[in-house]
Amino acid sequence: MSKQVLIPNEKHPITVSAGGQHVVATVGGQVIADTRDALTLQESTYPAVQYIPRKDVDFGLLERSDHSTYCPYKGDASYYSIRAGETSADNAVWTYEAPYDAVGEIKDYVAFYPNVVDVQVRED
Numbered sequence: 001m002s003k004q005v006l007i008p009n010e011k012h013p014i015t016v017s018a019g020g021q022h023v024v025a026t027v028g029g030q031v032i033a034d035t036r037d038a039l040t041l042q043e044s045t046y047p048a049v050q051y052i053p054r055k056d057v058d059f060g061l062l063e064r065s066d067h068s069t070y071c072p073y074k075g076d077a078s079y080y081s082i083r084a085g086e087t088s089a090d091n092a093v094w095t096y097e098a099p100y101d102a103v104g105e106i107k108d109y110v111a112f113y114p115n116v117v118d119v120q121v122r123e124d
Contacts, residue, residue, distance in 0.1 A: 006072040008102050014043045014073055016051075016105045022122040023050050025057075025112050028087035032117065033057040039105055043073070050119050051109035054095070067091045075100045082116065092116040 008014040025033040035056035042048045062080040080093040095110045
């Protein structure tokens with residue numbers, strides 16, 4: 001069975017932009033990602049999401065899971081769980097390894113669930 005593929009439009013816009021800000025993601029006080037190369041993805045009326053380059057993420061604190069989801073605008077998402085000291089959070093990190101063309105810029109980037117990971121855009 002083929003998956004429905006939708007193209008962002010005026011009723012469901014998606015923009016991806018590079019901000020050049022300093023973005024730091026922490027969990028339990030431990031830095032899990034630190035970058036100046038994050039992308040901001042704004043999808044429709046949802047809160048903006050910071051996508052952080054994989055090169056700036058401490059994958060030693062992550063464990064790939066079998067969980068996956070599908071977005072008809074972005075594609076298949078793969079997940080990681082966080083295993084950082086006392087902190088353990090299942091499927092708290094997602095990535096689109098082969099995103100659809102409309103959001104192709106987020107390939108090789110990850111995002112974090114804000115209820116688990118504190119993602120701060122700093123002004124320094």
